[in-house]
Amino acid sequence: MHRKISSLLLVSVFIITFLFAGCSSKSAETSGSKSEKITVTDLVGRKVTLNAKANKVVAIGPGALRLYCYINGSKKLVGVEQMEKGKAVGKPYMMVNPEIKKLTAIGQGGPNNSPDAEKILSVKPDVIFSTYSSDKSSADELQSKTNIPVVVVSYGKQSTFDPDVYNSLQIIGKVTNNENRAQQVVDYMKNCKNDLYKRTRDVPENKMPSTYIGAVSMKGSHGIESTQGNYSLLKAVNGKNVVDETGKTGTVMIDKEKLLKWNPEKVFIDEGGLQVVQEDYKKNPDYYNNLSAVKNGEVYSQMPYNFYDTNIETAMADAYYLGKVLYPEKFKDVDPVKKADEIYKFILGKEVYSQMANNFGGFKKITLK
Known part of the structure; x- marks a missing residue:
């Protein structure tokens, strides 16, 4: 009789432990999934959500790549505008990161050209940092064409010592899992x-x-x-x-x-x-x-x-x-x-x-x- 009771107790404990472990595992998975999602408000006021920290990045438009390099150098970049492949003279961020020129071209670039959605798609980035979009609609349009989150960054009105630059750098840091570095750069400036x-x-x-x-x-x-x-x-x-x-x-x-x-x-x-x-x-x-x-x-x-x-x-x-x-x-x-x-x-x-x-x-x- 005692053996039967003991056996039943052991089985019950096993079942409870198993169920508890399963619930804990599911809870951990759900929690992890939620914690990986990132939402930022970009420089034209759009709320942009990414399912996880970005591991593959492109930066398009005047100055976008430079801001990115301030935080990450050439890490995680998977493509570059043709305009950035020219001479590095006068562009210290390219002088310091010459390997960027070897990346796949994702469009012509330049202040008077529009983003090339097809070429951007060819390198499959997790996020697009852009200075092209001065309004929500153009950023939304590129995001709709590519189905890739577009985060607008900006130099503001005066560029040097401008709050919009600080904000942009912090957003780049958050999206690329490099918030400490972003804060260090902002604090230094x-x-x-x-x-x-x-x-x-x-x-x-x-x-x-x-x-x-x-x-x-x-x-x-x-x-x-x-x-x-x-x-x-x-x-x-x-x-x-x-x-x-x-x-x-x-x-x-x-x-x-x-x-x-x-x-x-x-x-x-x-x-x-x-x-x-x-x-x-x-x-x-x-x-x-x-x-x-x-x-x-x-x-x-x-x-x-x-x-x-x-x-x-x-x-x-x-x-x-x-x-x-x-x-x-x-x-x-x-x-x-x-x-x-x-x-x-x-x-x-x-x-x-x-x-x-x-x-x-x-x-x-x-x-x-």
């Missing part, structure tokens, strides 16, 4: 912005030299008349931008006579357009020699950072050089070259200032001749 601000916030207005940034690259090289109003890099170091008198923001093509009227104390020339300025100087030296900055040897370089949108790390390095020239006492502990390489190393993983300097000239005084 914010710390640089705060450092620049703290160094210059107490400069009295009468100690701010009037400044002009000329030959700013934008969809190609331009002459001295190409500049920017409400210029983010000058704002970062509390600089006095003579162009702000116009009330305009972003790219401005001024009348050259206006520059003579402003007659800024210091002039910075974007090295992307330096050759254009030098050629113009040969034709009309008197114009330039009438500028106080030229007469007094106060013309300086700025490394070009606009190549298929903004190379934010180069722009940040430029901001430190601007600060060093405008307020040397506030930046006496800063070596702009070393700071540039620190920025390149942190954001891209490699020091590339020397390559940039070889290509464009680097940080220095400029003599027009």
